[in-house]
Amino acid sequence: NAGVMQNPRHLVRRRGQEARLRCSPMKGHSHVYWYRQLPEEGLKFMVYLQKENIIDESGMPKERFSAEFPKEGPSILRIQQVVRGDSAAYFCASSPLDRGSYGYTFGSGTRLTVV
Amino acid sequence: AQSVSQHNHHVILSEAASLELGCNYSYGGTVNLFWYVQYPGQHLQLLLKYFSGDPLVKGIKGFEAEFIKSKFSFNLRKPSVQWSDTAEYFCAVNPSLYGGSQGNLIFGKGTKLSVKP
Numbered sequence: 001n002a003g004v005m006q007n008p009r010h011l012v013r014r015r016g017q018e019a020r021l022r023c024s025p026m027k028g029h030s031h032v033y034w035y036r037q038l039p040e041e042g043l044k045f046m047v048y049l050q051k052e053n054i055i056d057e058s059g060m061p062k063e064r065f066s067a068e069f070p071k072e073g074p075s076i077l078r079i080q081q082v083v084r085g086d087s088a089a090y091f092c093a094s095s096p097l098d099r100g101s102y103g104y105t106f107g108s109g110t111r112l113t114v115v
Numbered sequence: 116a117q118s119v120s121q122h123n124h125h126v127i128l129s130e131a132a133s134l135e136l137g138c139n140y141s142y143g144g145t146v147n148l149f150w151y152v153q154y155p156g157q158h159l160q161l162l163l164k165y166f167s168g169d170p171l172v173k174g175i176k177g178f179e180a181e182f183i184k185s186k187f188s189f190n191l192r193k194p195s196v197q198w199s200d201t202a203e204y205f206c207a208v209n210p211s212l213y214g215g216s217q218g219n220l221i222f223g224k225g226t227k228l229s230v231k232p
Contacts, residue, residue: 004158108158
């Protein structure tokens with residue numbers, strides 16, 4: 001049973017380019033969470049999605065960032081016109097129920113570097 | 116706003132020493148509490164969690180944590196650390212509603228543990 005799969009593991013983008021980060025939840029999990037980890041910081045919640053629905057995006061920056069979790073395929077975190085401050089590790093987690101009561105399983109993360 | 120404080124940024128211990136990592140949270144209601152470990156270059160793994168019941172929780176790899184409600188604390192302990200415990204440790208909370216959790220986790224900034232062989 002594969003865990004949460006994130007790709008790519010490492011992503012390098014020049015300032016102004018777009019970054020697309022993918023997350024496939026564990027089999028049977030229909031709830032996805034995105035977190036960002038800045039250097040020397042803990043993980044910060046960004047967005048919580050179910051299939052075709054954004055449940056909570058209170059942690060998402062107002063501009064340039066968007067997320068989706070389509071009916072088919074992985075969840076995508078999209079960052080438009082990246083800036084150096086977007087350099088971070090982005091982690092996806094999934095859970096089987098809407099409240100995460102059974103815990104969250106994290107992926108290995110995507111490390112985004114903006115040059 | 117809810118927050119989680121981990122008091123130690125970096126802890127250095129020798130093998131066989133005892134470990135205690137502090138975690139305090141600010142939230143007036145019922146919470147679920149978690150400790151995660153992140154080994155170098157890897158993803159977060161759940162060490163243990165507390166939802167209800169016995170406030171002394173035992174997790175994997177010999178770790179345990181004690182929930183002290185009056186102190187808003189959930190400190191992580193291990194009686195004897197090993198070199199392989201070198202990692203970063205994150206405390207996290209989320210509000211509890213009717214025994215379940217409410218979505219996202221709030222993480223502390225993490226504590227780096229270095230164990231000298």
